[in-house]
Amino acid sequence: MDTFAIGDQDFLLNNEPFRILSGAIHYFRVHPDLWADRIHKARLMGLNTIETYVPWNEHSPVPGAFVTDDGLDLGRFLDLVAESGMHAIVRPGPYICAEWDNGGLPAWLFTDPTVGVRSSETGYLAAGSSYMESVLDVVVPRQISRGGPVIMFQIENEYGAYGNDKAYLQHLVDLSKRLGVDVPLFTCDQPFGAMIEDGSLPDLHKTGTFGSRADERLAFLRERQPTGPLMCAEFWNGWFDNWGTHHHTTDAAASAAELDALLTAGASVNIYMFHGGTNFGFTNGANDKGIYEPTITSYDYDAPLSEDGHPTAKYFAFRDVIAKHFPVPAEVPPGRMPVPTSSLAVSHSVSLLDVPVATHLVSGSVPPVELTGHYRGFYLYEASLPGGGVLSFSEVRDRAQFFLDGVPVGVLSRELGERSVVIPAGGRLQVLLEDQGRVNYGQRIGEAKGLIGPALLNGVEVVDWEVGAVDLDSLEAFRSAAVPLPPGDAAAGVAGPSVSFATFEADGPGDRFLRLDGWTKGVVFMNGFNLGRHWSRGPQRTLYVPGPLIREGTNEFAILELHGSATREVRFAVGPDLGSDEK
Incomplete structure (x- = not known):
């Protein structure tokens, strides 16, 4: 059986030096029918490992549950990583940040005001332990020591930026080992101040998170960890967007130069994000450092692989850098092809306040x-x-x-x-x-x-x-109450708050990009699937519709509009529009 370990200077795969070239893909932000495609394109860029968080609140929407079907089938995702010939890194938290709702912590946990947050408080530890047991039921059999792809397992997540409760960290370590984790455990923190020390334990391998000044950050990490392989566990090559701001991008050449510096220094890397995906439904998080700033639906992140899964200029710049240091597959993924454009008009609508709650x-x-x-x-x-x-x-x-x-x-x-x-x-x-x-x-x-x-x-x-x-898990109550809109052209608009419906025909599955010019704010559904929030303030102007959601024949589009629209039409655009990147 294969082995993976931490040596004096290198990671060791079957006792031979090994460099981790990893890319982050959050399975819960990608339609499961597209997982294999995204993983394959990571390998084609020259990566050998896939990293993912695990969102506690998504798997456990209510106490006692651990859902693993459809887009939450972590086991299937890891199996696809293995089938691609790649390794895996799992970061289960319990806290993940990730610009994800509540940082991945379930809201039901805090309905008891005595429960702690990211600490050794007993109520928090009990709930977190139950969650970790469920995660490890999936992960432990898939470790490299048992023929699977998992080579590393993270304890908490950038904990040094939040606290320094060593008993909490030790509990997570002891629990993981007791439940069968035998691959290396590690922590990640920003290489500033005391974060590296506060967020880890002496016997845990420490990694850094940063996106620039690689040599300086690695030197800081080496001072605090004299032996063992250097690793940037989150190489920030892009950023996320909030409503009402510009679309954040980073220069592909500049990011590639930083990646080159990392690899030249002999470090391992996890590119955050390799492929960002989408905050479907109501899964987006928010920041609040005095001003509340909710994150948009797209989590494109200006990553090498775009939200809809196509290589960008950054993808090829990174691929060229990796090829300077390691072999890269000859196959090159194709670019985005324009999708068919069309428009459709909602025909039926119901006031949200008229549907009983x-x-x-x-x-x-x-x-x-x-x-x-x-x-x-x-x-x-x-x-x-x-x-x-x-x-x-x-x-x-x-x-x-x-x-x-x-x-x-x-x-x-x-x-x-x-x-x-x-x-x-x-x-x-x-x-x-x-x-x-x-x-x-x-x-x-x-x-x-x-x-x-x-x-x-x-x-x-x-x-x-x-x-x-308001129950939006099923639209049946709104669908059955909807009535035909009064006669009028598209400019007649729709009053809000309301839920409106339209149907359209399609030849079969295929990506779409919904453009909602003239609509104000709300939520969009495709064949009952919650695509996420839209808002006229931007920056994003289109919503991504993953191809597998479109079916051959008749499809249903629904839109929850909170205020009112200047049109009854929505358009399928030729491609994505995530807004201007000008500050």
Whole structure:
């Protein structure tokens, strides 16, 4: 059986020096029918290893669950890596950051306010241990020592940027070894200050995360770890985007020069990201360092392999660098071909507020949304107000639309720091609340979502709220309630909040790029699959539709529009448009 170990200066594969040339692909951000294609293209760039995070909250949407079907079949993903002749690195967290909702930690975990975050608190350790046991049921049989592809296993993730609870790290080490991990364990941290030391233990191999000044960063790492192979566990060659900013890109030649410096220095590398993929559904995270900044749907990351799986200029620049140091396959992946363009118009629609939502009546103060048992998406609050005036909250997490007897009266945005809205005198108040993504980095991980009380109307607390989750897992309730739109041309538009439907014919599977000019904000579905959020503020102007979602014959398109559109049409564009990269 094969072996993998850490030597005095090198990684050792079957006792021979081995350089890890890895690329990050998050299986949970890629349609499973496309996994093999993305892995194959990584090998063609000259890589020998695939790295992936494991998202706890995605596998465990409710306590006690560990879902591994369809796009969450980690075992199948690792098997495909093995079939490609490549190795694998697994980074299960429990915290992963990854610009992913709540950094991968399940929101249900923190409905108990006594549970700690990334610490040796007993409640957190118990839940995290159960999760790790489920992960290792998949990973342990697939270690290289047992004929599988897995050569390394990470403990936590950039923990030195958050804390230094050594008992927590030791617990993860002991648990991993007890459950059968025999490949090398490692940690990764930024090579600054005390992060390397705070985020690791003496017997764990330490790696760095950085995207520039490679020689300086490697020297910093070597000072703190005199022996063992040098490795950049996250070579940042791109970046992610937030709504309302420009599209981030990095110069291909400059990134290739940094990669060359790493390889010339004898270091191993994991390219983050090799292929970014997509934040489908409500999976995007957010940052909050004083200003709340939700991450967009695309996770293209300006990676060597684009969001839709095609080589970029950076791909070929990296391939040329790797070829200077190691053999590279002769095969070259093809570039993107233009896809057919067309347009379609929604024909049926229903007001979101007309479709009943199962609500809970909560006596007392306004509650967070977690009490619904749903931890993502949209929620409806309802209350009876004694009159009109200024309605204020301690905080809104994250965006609230206010309606009085069905008529819109205002919007409050966490991003803009808004906390009060003027409500006219009238009848029933409804508040459509959007969770725009849980914070994935820093001290606000694990916070509650919703209208954060007290809710004060002219200084007097409003109590006795009803709250429920808007069920978007199935669109059947909206589909059956939708009625034909009144006659009019495309410019007639659609009022919001509403869910509208259209159908179109296709010859069979194939990538599409949805362009939503004239629509404002909401969510898009293709044959019931949640493609993610759209927002006219950009930067991205198209949503990626993975080819396997399109079927031969009739297909259904649906769009949740929160405000209103200037058109009834959407277009299939010739290719992606992720926005301007000009600052």
